[in-house]
Amino acid sequence: MFELMDSFSQSAVIKVLGVGGGGGNAVEHMVAQNLEGVEFICANTDAQALHNSSARTVLQLGNNITKGLGAGADPEVGRKAAMEDQERITEVIDGADMLFITAGMGGGTGTGGAPVVAQIAKDMGILTVAVVTKPFPFEGRKRAEIADAGITELREYVDSLITIPNEKLVQVLGKNMTLLDAFKSANDVLLGAVQGISELITRPGLINVDFADVRTVMSEMGMAMMGSGVAAGEDRARLAAEAAVSSPLLEDINLLGARGILVNVTAGMDMSIGEFEEVGNTVKEFASDNATVVVGTVLEPEMEGEMRVTVVATGLGQQARDEESERRVKLVQ
Numbered sequence: 001m002f003e004l005m006d007s008f009s010q011s012a013v014i015k016v017l018g019v020g021g022g023g024g025n026a027v028e029h030m031v032a033q034n035l036e037g038v039e040f041i042c043a044n045t046d047a048q049a050l051h052n053s054s055a056r057t058v059l060q061l062g063n064n065i066t067k068g069l070g071a072g073a074d075p076e077v078g079r080k081a082a083m084e085d086q087e088r089i090t091e092v093i094d095g096a097d098m099l100f101i102t103a104g105m106g107g108g109t110g111t112g113g114a115p116v117v118a119q120i121a122k123d124m125g126i127l128t129v130a131v132v133t134k135p136f137p138f139e140g141r142k143r144a145e146i147a148d149a150g151i152t153e154l155r156e157y158v159d160s161l162i163t164i165p166n167e168k169l170v171q172v173l174g175k176n177m178t179l180l181d182a183f184k185s186a187n188d189v190l191l192g193a194v195q196g197i198s199e200l201i202t203r204p205g206l207i208n209v210d211f212a213d214v215r216t217v218m219s220e221m222g223m224a225m226m227g228s229g230v231a232a233g234e235d236r237a238r239l240a241a242e243a244a245v246s247s248p249l250l251e252d253i254n255l256l257g258a259r260g261i262l263v264n265v266t267a268g269m270d271m272s273i274g275e276f277e278e279v280g281n282t283v284k285e286f287a288s289d290n291a292t293v294v295v296g297t298v299l300e301p302e303m304e305g306e307m308r309v310t311v312v313a314t315g316l317g318q319q320a321r322d323e324e325s326e327r328r329v330k331l332v333q
């Protein structure tokens with residue numbers, strides 16, 4: 001039984017807040033790619049970076065502490081700066097039903113400031129999803145350690161935490177890629193995660209997803225991962241779905257452990273109900289019977305003949321942690 005949605009039910013307010021340099025760059029990329037239906041906010045200790053921002057709202061953090069000069073890669077400075085401006089943070093995220101926090105973990109402002117933002121949002125009852133990157137291997141071990149500590153703290157306050165390990169991007173793109181390409185591909189993945197989730201709510205589709213469905217799959221779920229795939233031609237539904245599920249970013253993740261799975265199927269006006277079902281069935285083959293699977297569509301006229309499938313697997317918490325400790329044991333041996 002299909003329900004006809006009226007347009008008013010889709011009026012959830014979604015905000016995207018980029019914290020620090022990496023978060024700011026991700027927001028710039030999203031603005032440039034015309035991601036619609038969301039409000040963008042950039043928060044940084046670095047006044048110069050904010051001056052160049054295209055976000056509708058910019059928020060300078062900790063002016064008394066950093067004098068607008070950034071956090072010098074020290075998360076403690078980032079944390080104090082965000083604490084100093086708690087009231088302003090509260091003001092800019094007020095009214096949001098859903099907040100995406102995006103940051104590059106490993107620096108000062110993002111690593112220290114993102115958990116403060118998340119805690120404020122949690123206290124306000126906003127559905128909060130963090131989408132963060134872990135540093136590239138070439139950024140050094142210290143940065144990786146800082147990132148891990150920041151992610152552990154952030155996990156305490158967000159409903160779902162999507163971590164993008166940049167080293168996986170190196171494996172995909174190869175060692176010969178330029179630095180610019182490396183960071184652009186990280187931004188593409190951040191965009192894909194936010195777009196994949198938000199457009200289910202903000203854009204019309206054959207099968208609309210209610211905000212309540214998204215909340216069910218994302219709320220209090222802990223660790224999450226995402227993958228996406230694009231395919232064209234006759235068998236595009238199955239191929240795109242399989243590519244999404246077998247995405248290198250999901251490499252170490254067993255979807256059977258996911259408690260929630262959100263699937264976005266974006267295609268041209270030529271998408272058929274059969275294709276929609278095929279994507280759902282393909283994803284369900286890899287998922288646990290107990291998982292809540294929410295599949296929605298976005299119609300994108302320019303994608304005639306093509307299909308993009310984005311899969312966000314949530315509630316990986318316990319299993320991912322167990323696997324991580326197992327992996328550490330293996331490394332020690």
